[in-house]
Amino acid sequence: MAPSIADLPLPVPAVTKSIELNSWARPETTKEELDWAPLAEIDLSRYDEPGGKQELAKQLYDAVTKVGFWVVVNTGIDDERVLRQFSIGNTFFKQPLEEKRRYPCNFAEGEYFGYRENSRWIGDTGVKENVEMLNIPKPIPQLADEPRHEIVKENWEEIASFHRDLHEKVARKLFNLMSIILELPEDYIYNLHAYDAKSDDHLRYMIYNVRTKEEWDRAQAYSKGGHTDFGSLTLLFSQHVAGLQIRTPEGEWKYVKPVKGGITCNAADTLSFLTKGFIKSTIHRVVTPPADQIDIARLGLLYFSRPGDNAPMKAVPSPLLDRLGLLTEEDQDTEAPIVTGTAYVRARVKDVHYKTVLTKREGTSFEFKGLKVQNYYD
Ligand SMILES: O=C(O)CCC(=O)C(=O)O
Numbered sequence: 592m593a594p595s596i597a598d599l600p601l602p603v604p605a606v607t608k609s610i611e612l613n614s615w616a617r618p619e620t621t622k623e624e625l626d627w628a629p630l631a632e633i634d635l636s637r638y639d640e641p642g643g644k645q646e647l648a649k650q651l652y653d654a655v656t657k658v659g660f661w662v663v664v665n666t667g668i669d670d671e672r673v674l675r676q677f678s679i680g681n682t683f684f685k686q687p688l689e690e691k692r693r694y695p696c697n698f699a700e701g702e703y704f705g706y707r708e709n710s711r712w713i714g715d716t717g718v719k720e721n722v723e724m725l726n727i728p729k730p731i732p733q734l735a736d737e738p739r740h741e742i743v744k745e746n747w748e749e750i751a752s753f754h755r756d757l758h759e760k761v762a763r764k765l766f767n768l769m770s771i772i773l774e775l776p777e778d779y780i781y782n783l784h785a786y787d788a789k790s791d792d793h794l795r796y797m798i799y800n801v802r803t804k805e806e807w808d809r810a811q812a813y814s815k816g817g818h819t820d821f822g823s824l825t826l827l828f829s830q831h832v833a834g835l836q837i838r839t840p841e842g843e844w845k846y847v848k849p850v851k852g853g854i855t856c857n858a859a860d861t862l863s864f865l866t867k868g869f870i871k872s873t874i875h876r877v878v879t880p881p882a883d884q885i886d887i888a889r890l891g892l893l894y895f896s897r898p899g900d901n902a903p904m905k906a907v908p909s910p911l912l913d914r915l916g917l918l919t920e921e922d923q924d925t926e927a928p929i930v931t932g933t934a935y936v937r938a939r940v941k942d943v944h945y946k947t948v949l950t951k952r953e954g955t956s957f958e959f960k961g962l963k964v965q966n967y968y969d
């Protein structure tokens with residue numbers, strides 16, 4: 592007798608998806624006239640043209656040495672893929688707290704992979720942080736055992752290819768342009784951040800949950816949160832809810848304007864250490880959104896690149912830095928003890944995040960094995 596339909600084996604999909612994605616679209620930009628920072632735009636479609644890299648390196652020079660923030664356009668990463676990542680993030684943050692809490696960041700060890708909850712009090716203000724985030728490690732064999740939330744597992748192939756493309760099509764090119772500026776072999780800076788080597792790089796979904804103006808103001812009166820980023824390079828997908836400000840070389844705070852199809856980039860502390868302060872780690876903060884956006888959750892998609900286990904935190908042997916008189920005898924001593932990128936970054940993450948109440952950091956600094964940064968900027 593022929594088998595009935597009920598007896599036939601069902602086709603088994605590769606991954607059974609149980610979490611439906613809440614699709615997300617960019618909110619309208621603010622109608623308020625804000626004081627926007629003028630940022631250089633680096634057109635990465637020119638990277639492979641003859642002489643293109645040299646031209647882009649010239650354009651990037653001022654951005655990395657004076658401003659510290661710039662925008663890249665024509666990266667070759669389709670907006671459709673970007674919006675899918677925002678949608679995954681958006682869906683994750685709407686999941687029950689028990690699910691989000693399944694894999695928390697292990698701040699006791701300075702580890703930043705996993706979920707960061709918005710549970711910490713801001714000093715004695717009676718207001719809590721409104722930021723939640725999920726940090727996803729690189730999809731490389733050395734990090735395959737890092738735990739993954741269900742939504743990350745279900746969308747792993749898509750997340751992994753986005754993660755890799757972001758590094759390959761954007762971060763790698765920027766690191767190479769920096770090597771050109773520094774007159775180093777073209778892959779020198781990249782190799783300190785190589786994708787296939789173990790590091791605390793992560794793709795981040797981040798949300799500033801809605802809170803009242805009164806709560807924003809109370810939190811901001813306590814501390815406006817001016818800071819520099821811990822690693823080497825931060826990539827920030829176009830963020831329509833205004834709030835991010837940078838401090839200009841003249842000491843003024845200016846807003847970062849979203850650029851359609853663009854990614855805002857900033858250099859951070861470890862890149863500044865590696866270049867003896869030549870590359871600028873720019874001070875920035877996120878302030879109360881304008882009145883016409885205060886009721887919109889500020890969803891973010893970012894990539895943070897950090898020097899890894901194999902990257903010595905030692906000044907790079909750049910002929911340019913040498914001519915500028917930035918390299919000391921100690922920098923050129925090959926026997927001197929060195930700390931790795933991962934060890935530095937973890938010490939910094941632990942110092943900032945391993946606490947239940949966020950306290951004022953004005954006038955304080957952080958130092959690890961001779962690498963020193965200020966904790967707070969007005
Ligand atoms: O959300 C933003 O626009 C920037 C966030 C930021 O500065 C950070 O996470 O370090």
Ligand SMILES: [Fe+2]
Pocket residue numbers: 818819820875
């Ligand atoms: Fe930051």
